[in-house]
Amino acid sequence: MKLFLASIFVFLSMGVAAMACPNYQLGGNAFSYTGEQLYTPTTFGVQAGGNNSLTNCGLGSLGSGNFRSAPDYSFDLTGMDQYLLAIDVDSQCDAALLVNTANAQWLFDDDSNGNLDPRIELNNAAQLNGRVDIWVGTFSGGACSGTVTLETFFNQQAPAPAPVPAPAPLPANCPNWNMQGAQIQLTGDQLYAPQRYGVQAQGSMSASSCGEFQGTGYFSAAPQYSFYLSGMDAYRLAIDVVADCDTTLLVNTADTQWHFDDDGAGYPNPSLDLVGAQALNGRVDVWVGSYNGTPCNATLNMETFYASAPQPQPQPQPVSGCPTFALTGQQLNLTGQQLYSPQSYGLQAGGGADVSGCGINAGGYANAAPNYSFYLSGMEDYRLAIDVDSQCDTTLIVNTADGQWLYDDDSNGNLDPRMDIRGGNQLNGRVDVWVGTFGGSSCPATLNMETWLN
Structure with missing residues (x-):
């Protein structure tokens, strides 16, 4: 049902612009929980923000806010019949919360958690048993770090569960997974x-x-x-x-x-x-x-x-046209600390669009969709080095978190590109990366990313 309703949403929304709107067909970081497990509050880090206005996405009747295309988290929930689920956000800016429930209902909140932060409560089993997608955006643009917390409470409208005999208490200092590291x-x-x-x-x-x-x-x-x-x-x-x-x-x-x-x-x-x-x-x-x-x-x-020999996965067909952040690449969430250990990603360099005619002050050939869309956080103390290793003449295009286009051709030597980017405004949020080729050919390549302390 959710897939069917998603198709209706895509075709009835605002044409090409809908491609960049919040879309639960994309999926976010996936986790599975039961109502009983979430009775212990569970918190996740998140970078609040996004480039897509609800007003431009046909969702303006819900409220005002800016969100990413893909949800930040996709939760597969079971055993929720007796529970109410509270979802709240704590952040350093005016955050907003968008939820698509298991029965494909859109819900929005802005300030119900106080301190300009949102909170939504769900108390219907039809909304909760299944996949629940969550976006954390901002009310008026920009981005900031925050957390989103999920917690269940017994739903007074549901039959009370039979009491379970309490186990004998363990010593207070024993390892306890109800605590967090x-x-x-x-x-x-x-x-x-x-x-x-x-x-x-x-x-x-x-x-x-x-x-x-x-x-x-x-x-x-x-x-x-x-x-x-x-x-x-x-x-x-x-x-x-x-x-x-x-x-x-x-x-x-x-x-x-x-x-x-x-x-x-x-x-x-x-x-x-x-x-x-x-x-x-x-x-x-x-x-x-x-x-x-x-x-x-x-x-x-x-x-x-x-765990076993990997099976080859079908590759998505490249989308023709100029590079655009209205499309997303393979999505990864990373922090500055995680990138302090170098990360490498395989890809196919090249594309069908002559970038010199795209108005982004770049050259070579690339596809419309980025190879990777990185959601970065905790980057204030770091500069980010991005380079490419390949067997052909590659180019590198980056659209930073503040919407700036950056381009390089040969700074890594051997006809390969490299960039050094610094500044929390450029790095905290979504950073899209395209690896193109200068002469229009195509070849396998490796994208390398590493942070260094400023």
């Missing part, structure tokens, strides 16, 4: 490039006293890291620790299962190999403990591998 969002694609995080291996509570899992060593109550993972269906996740002391590793996966290891990477370092979309798509909490209770500095390593 440092929050990081990652996709399976991003983790294909190994990620490393500094951590203090420590803890005051012996695992043998906690009972919820079988393990040894000493852990803290809160995880050191809470990873919000998406796009993990094709991958397995390898986690290991390198340290100068005897460490242990504890993980609570998205399906709330505990996993423990002591010396899987060879004494004294632990490792775990996790697989399964249900276990990995969602929040994954990680504790690094000490076997004997003595703290030490450690490094947490995470990397994905294909």
Whole structure:
């Protein structure tokens, strides 16, 4: 039903402009939750903003605001019959909230959470059981960092659930997935490039006293890291620790299962190999403990591998015409901290449009749609280096978060381009990237991105 209604929305909206309007056919960062899981408030980082006005998209009757085309998050919700769902935003600007419910209803709010921030409450099972898409925009343009929080409450209009006997309480300092560590969002694609995080291996509570899992060593109550993972269906996740002391590793996966290891990477370092979309798509909490209770500095390593041989995916047909940010490329959410570890992305350089006639002060040939649309946040302290490696004469076109067009041809040497971009106004928000060719040919290429401290 939602797909059918989406088709009606596309054809009845404002022609070509509708291509850039909020569209739930695009999908956002995907997570799955039950009503019971969301009874514990769950918070996600978000960059509020967008270039698409609701008024220009045929949604002006809902309110005023500017949003991206693709939702920031797509939640697959189940077991919501007895619950009310509250969605609220905290931000540093005048944020707005747009929701498309499981039964394809559009909802909007501006200031109901106070402090110029929005809040929406849903209390109908038809709206909640299924996919719920969320956009966080701004009331009058611009962009800022913020958070969006989901929490369920028992719906007084629904029958009260039968009481469940309370389990015997565990010691207060035991590892507890109701607490959160440092929050990081990652996709399976991003983790294909190994990620490393500094951590203090420590803890005051012996695992043998906690009972919820079988393990040894000493852990803290809160995880050191809470990873919000998406796009993990094709991958397995390898986690290991390198340290100068005897460490242990504890993980609570998205399906709330505990996993423990002591010396899987060879004494004294632990490792775990996790697989399964249900276990990995969602929040994954990680504790690094000490076997004997003595703290030490450690490094947490995470990397994905294909769970099986990857199947070739059909490539979208290039759209002819000049480069335009009304279209989106492959979408990725990244922070300045994540990009401090270099990231690389494969693509096919080239396109059918002679860019010299497009009025954006660029040359070469490129497609209308960007190769990648990056949603960046936390970039204030960084400059961003973007370069290309290829076997042909490539060009690089970037449309920054503040709408500026940038172009380069050969600054990376070997007929390849490079740019250095700095400034939060240019980098915090959506940054679109096209890799074209100077002579109209086409070739495989690699796009490299890395941040450096200003």
